[in-house]
Amino acid sequence: MPSISLTVNGEPVSAEADVRTSLLDLLRETLGMTGTKKGCDHGQCGACTVIVNGTRINSCLSLAVGHEGDTVTTVEGLAEGNGLSPLQKAFVTQDAFQCGYCTPGQLCSATALLNEIARGEPSVVTDERVRLSEEEIRERMSGNLCRCGAYNNIVDAILSVAGEPA
Amino acid sequence: MKPFDYVRAGSAQDAVRAGAEGRFLGGGTNLVDLMKLEIEKPDRLVDVSRLASDEIEDGVEGLRVGAGVSNSALAGHPLVRERYPLLSTALLSGATQQLRNKATVGGNFLQRTRCQYFYDVFRACNKRVPGSGCDALDGINRFHAILGASERCIAVHPSDMAVAMAALDATVETLKPDGSTRSIPARSLHRLPGDTPQFDHVLETGELITHVVLPASPPKRQFYRKVRDRSSYAFAVVSIAVAFDLEGGRIANVSIALGGVAHKPWRADRAESVLEGGSPSAELFAMAAEAELARAVGQGHNDFKIDLSKRLIVAALRDLSEGKREIAA
Known part of the structure; x- marks a missing residue:
């Protein structure tokens, strides 16, 4: 399985994941960050929206293996310290x-x-x-x-x- | 999803060398979805999303756009907003911001049809399984083709961008596995279904789109309008791209392309022939619309698209000739 390194909410992370794994499943299943939600899993509902390198995308339609080195912000990263944004x-x-x-x-x-x-x-x-x-x-x-x-x-x-x- | 080899290409040359047995991965917004449904089952994915193909360069030949430029980046580029506003409108009419951020120019051209019988693996579809039949013919075909369809396939091409590119006479540049390159007019990139609807376009196996070139001096009057069932995030029922100049009160350099009506972006040659050199008038616009749609054939649920297309042509020409949409010179 390929190893994938990326930055999630400011923290560097590395994980091994099957090449078929979506960025959404990497976040939820591999990294245990379940804030990002799976709705339709086909890019139609937007529940899986995350911010990658400053722009928002549907994480369900993006293969995790393609995000080597990317900077990802999920809902868990929006708060400012202990306070809400x-x-x-x-x-x-x-x-x-x-x-x-x-x-x-x-x-x-x-x-x-x-x-x-x-x-x-x-x-x-x-x-x-x-x-x-x-x-x-x-x-x-x-x-x-x-x-x-x-x-x-x-x-x-x-x-x-x-x-x-x- | 079927397992596959994943290869990240370091250059376009590497990509075409590695790509012959697989698919190129751009933004993946359509391909990954089709792989989840196992409609696409490539043995290998060649990731071309990180090639140095995201440049937009202005030159004497026009605006040269890398195939990896995102749909949102192209739509928002100052030169595109200024010189090719119908392209910007077409791009922003498609999908959602999340999808436009990921989708690439090359991938937008090569997205597959959204015909529901193509997507439903339990139904007959000659595009998905050649020779299996077409359930759309006697099915729910409200969204299907009225021009250039065949008994094998009545699917339509879903892109807004490609309609704009066809109307602007853009040129698609490609690289083949043997290292040779070619230029294809955007209006000729896609094909009609005929007996082989499994082929959407004229690219050869392993041929990679590297750039799209927009002509340096497009017509000054430009317009893109999309008729759809929701005001946002819906594919076109019918869409239209129109561009022309008014020279001494007469229509010049006119081009019209329709979306949502055929297996490819439909250049309305017959309407253009009626219009070129003519003085704008309601009668002339109606003649042009009638000439173009004379060949149209409805499939039942989509019969209304014939009149809708005529009215769109007339309305777009009227608005543009009255100067409502003229761009800065």
Whole structure:
């Protein structure tokens, strides 16, 4: 089995894994980090979203062996010390989840989204200047499904962190 | 998933030498999924995602884009936003941010159809198992082809990007296992199903896409519109890419490509012939749309795509000729 070395939430880790192992299964099964969730396992639901080298991806569709040397941030790495990140706090105060299963993916996705906005990266609803709005958030979060339907509060949580009226 | 050998290529030359018996792995967003379903069962994966193929270079021949550039990086590149806005819109219309971050330009071209009978291994599909039949013909075929289909296959190509590339007359550069290279017009990369729907494109076994070149001076008026069942994260029912210039009040350098209607991005040559040199008018646009769709054949559930395609052509031409979408010179 190939040996894979990467950095997860700031810690260097090495593991042996079958070449067929997805990054998601490496995190959950091999490394025991079960914060990242498996929903559909086909890239359709976004529950497995993690941030790799600064951009968000579906970890279920990515082979672990391809991530040699990469830097991965999972939901376990979003908190600042013992305190929640502003986005995590906003998810609590805005009641942005019900069952919570999709929440790790929503949080990783939304964390990356705020960085994409800050970098000025466009979406299909962007006209000229990139600016956070409900429309932008809904378009950019379309890869994260919530079967409980907490979408309105998820949008409010993301807007509140960006300092926009929620 | 079937076991496979994994090889990380150090160069494009290494990749094609190692690749003949397997598949090239770019972002993997489609290939890995198909491997999980055992629709794709390669003996070897040659990982080309770390080749030095993520450059975007501007030159006299145009914008040369490495095949490994991610869909999101290409969509957000300042020169693409400025000079090829229909390509940026097409890319951003596809998939989700997570998928666009991983998916590559080369891989986007080579993604497989999303025909549900191709994905369902318990149903007949000539594309998946040649000679097994096509359950889409008498099945739920709302998403299927209205142009260029055959009795063997009515699947459509799912890409937005490839439709934009076809309309922009981009060129695909490849490297073959024997070390030779070739350039293929993007509009000719994919093929119609005919009797061999298992082949999506004209690339040979082991031939690797290395770059895509966008022409230096595309038409100034550009537009991409995607009609879909949800406002985000859905494949096209029908999509359209249109580009032209207005010179002395007449249409010049017009190109139109349709998505979601055929086994390949569909260049609307007949509509273009009607339009080229003409003065914009509702009558002219309708004539162009009728000329293009005269050959269209519905399969039952997708009959509505014929009228929808005509209306999309007319609406896109009208908006563009009224200057609603002109890009900066």
